[in-house]
Amino acid sequence: MKNYYSFWFAAFVIACGVDFLFWGKPIGVSFPLWVLLVMSSAIYLAWKTKMRPARENLFSWSCRFWTCAFTFIARRTFLRK
Numbered sequence: 001m002k003n004y005y006s007f008w009f010a011a012f013v014i015a016c017g018v019d020f021l022f023w024g025k026p027i028g029v030s031f032p033l034w035v036l037l038v039m040s041s042a043i044y045l046a047w048k049t050k051m052r053p054a055r056e057n058l059f060s061w062s063c064r065f066w067t068c069a070f071t072f073i074a075r076r077t078f079l080r081k
Contacts, residue, residue, distance in 0.1 A: 006048045010041040032069040039065065 017037045020053075021030035039061050046053055 005032045010045055011036055014038055
């Protein structure tokens, strides 16, 4: 990448997301939202450099997102008092 502005913008958005989602709060739904933010930043950077992700990676990303979303669902379902 010749222009690092996009990279720094994505890094800044991810850092602000960590600060906003995790500072002084329980993990809960924040973790799946942060993973979605990181994945969308990676897709943005790939799109900006005119690269297309492989189909296997898209499947892998969807599996990762649902795995981290399940941690929130399982926590809410199985730990009720």
